[in-house]
Amino acid sequence: MPGFRRLLSSEWMKLSKSRVWLLVPVSPAIALLIGALVSFDSVSGSDRYPILLSAMGQFHAMFFLPILTGILAAFVCRYEHGSGGWKQLLSLPVSRTGVIAAKLLIIAVLLAAVQLLFAAAVYVASVIHGFAPELPWGALASAVAGSWLGCLPLAALQLGVSTLWSSFAAPLAVNVMLTLPNMLVANSEKIAPYYPWAQPALTMLRGDALDFGAFALPIESLLITVLGSFVIFLSASLVYFNRKEI
């Protein structure tokens, strides 16, 4: 796959000179602030981690992750939207599937960086509150990795939408609009697992942190839904993009 590696390095270069990096630490920083202010007056022992995670993760997974996923999806297409960029890129010897795959991988890597920073923020908050040695690393890792996976269907969907509309702002606006009802949607265990905007929150805060509505679903069924919607959205984006008239 030398062709794909070259494409990836080109995409990386376009992005690395931009300011999109500044968005990566925003949500973890806010989460850290919230985490530092949590009060543990009446709780102790192993109850502290779920409270900390739900406090720090609600805003992060419920709003920031889906919105950031949409921003990144729009951002990786941004340079192509302006003045014939798609024409130039696609008249180079590249496959269209490769182009989508490279852009998706870039989004996934940036989201992974956000998640790592978030995990670090949880650790720092636990240090502040003095229970760092008791931090359940396994649970934290699965929450962080789970919500990263939960972002990928949305990333594939938003990337498809970003190639559909030659606009930076329109897919973003739709994305924000559909992120806002997350809290309501999450109450329904029937709809929420299929709602791409709620998936990051469900996969992060399920179980101990929150246990109402769709948060109480078993992780296996959640992951199957996430994987299934990822496959569907990615195939739809690929089919559309491969046929698109540029």
Added chain:
Amino acid sequence: MSDWIIETIGLSKSYKGRYAVTDLNLRIRPGDIYGFLGPNGAGKTTTIRMLLGLIKPTLGSVQLFGKPLHKARLEILRQVGSLVEYPSYYGHLTATENLEAIRRIIDVPKSRIGEVLEIVGLAKEARRAVKGYSLGMKQRLGIASALLGQPKLLILDEPTNGLDPSGILEIRELIKSMPSKYGITVLISSHLLSEVEQMAGTVGIIRNGALVFQDSMPSLRRQAQSSISLRVSEPERALAKLKGGGLNATLAPASGFIELASCRDDEVALIVRGLMERGHDIYRVEERRKSLEDLFLQIVEGGKPS
């Protein structure tokens, strides 16, 4: 193997039942500069998009380097440099970085970036962010990107669009040198004949999606007829005399010129001698070529050239 760098066979594209391009048979030979002409909206860009595999033809096929585009797209595109409509660039990057983003995909040596910047005359501005470039500089950067992969074929869609006269001249000189200096075949589209007239070896003229003329530039020139104009003393009397001699002559009242349809040298000599013998003073004898642009307009506006 065919002898053509570009050959399209019955190429057609329809949008919702309306044909934007119909039954196009382009033939472009190696080392040529092919001027692809037509008014705006005639189907030039649609054709070029099909040549680059950006859109799929409804009917017909495209062969580049003797290979079918739909089967060998990646292999073919490695040898093609293109600039479609407006030059594309990443404004926050410098010219060097813009070219580097493309270079990483097509995998040519890094030294190539400096070379193409030198060719298009942007070497001095290479370290500036492209968003501060003038339109002409952006256009040159677009051509630099097209040249980066050492293409054998260059496809340029209206490369002088929006440039000032000196910019047009510069780009024209640059394109003109491509076949001789680098062995590159060039397809260049334009809505103005005058723009490709001085560099094209062959022209194809497209009107309403159909190719109405495809031949060498000299052959197009031959079709632009010439006429003879005379300015003499007592033009009315001279006109009557010429008409009496059975010649197709008219008098342009504003300028006072007598215009004669195309005449051979001996006929002109005869006419001049005749007029002098009848006591007319002859002030001017001019040959007027119908400009190529007139001929082009005639072809573009209605039917075949005469």
